[in-house]
Amino acid sequence: MSTKLEDFTNLLLEWNCIHNLGGNLDKALIENYILDSIYPLDFIQPFSKCMDIGSGAGFPAIPLAIKNPDQEFFLVEPRKKRSAFLQYICTEIGLCNVVVCKKRIQDMDKAIRVDLITSRALMATKELIKLSGHFLEQDGYFLFYKGVKLEDEICCDIKKYPHNDQRIYFYERKEFCDF
Secondary structure, three states, rough: OOOHHHHHHHHHHHHHHHHHHOOOOOHHHHOOOOHHHHHHHHOOOOOOEEEEEOOOOOOOOOHHHHOOOEEEEEEEOOOHHHHHHHHHHHHHHHOOOOEEEEOOOOHOOOOOOOOEEEEEEOHHHHHHHHHHHEEEEEEEEEEEEEEEOHHHHOOOEEEEEOOOOOEEEEHHHHHOOOO
């Protein structure tokens, strides 16, 4: 694991003990979350700007930003302690390609355009697409990290990539016409 990923792991463990950012985390679980976060890099299309909605404790955005230092990331996290943690992480490990937005997705600047939108177990897929689709470039795509109970949420043709105990769902922008 890279030094920045190790630093992220250690800082998350430290902060989680005090602020409960992600429940009962240990090093092995965080490393598993990191692997889940970067796994899609093997199959997703190249991107230049990514918006992660509900960034929480930093998954998948921080590992993706570490692995893609030339891409720009917008981390949308309205909760104060989580957004403070994300800003702290970016400062401490030198992630200059990340902008932490302490806002709800509904309050983000409508002029922002990205070619990748990610989210991990935040809300129903259809609602997430409805709230964020207007930020997506015409040839952009969604990458949602979801649990095993997602089958009821599927709202269109998708590519599924099972990985460990979660599912990663890949939606291309062109599959939607009602943004």
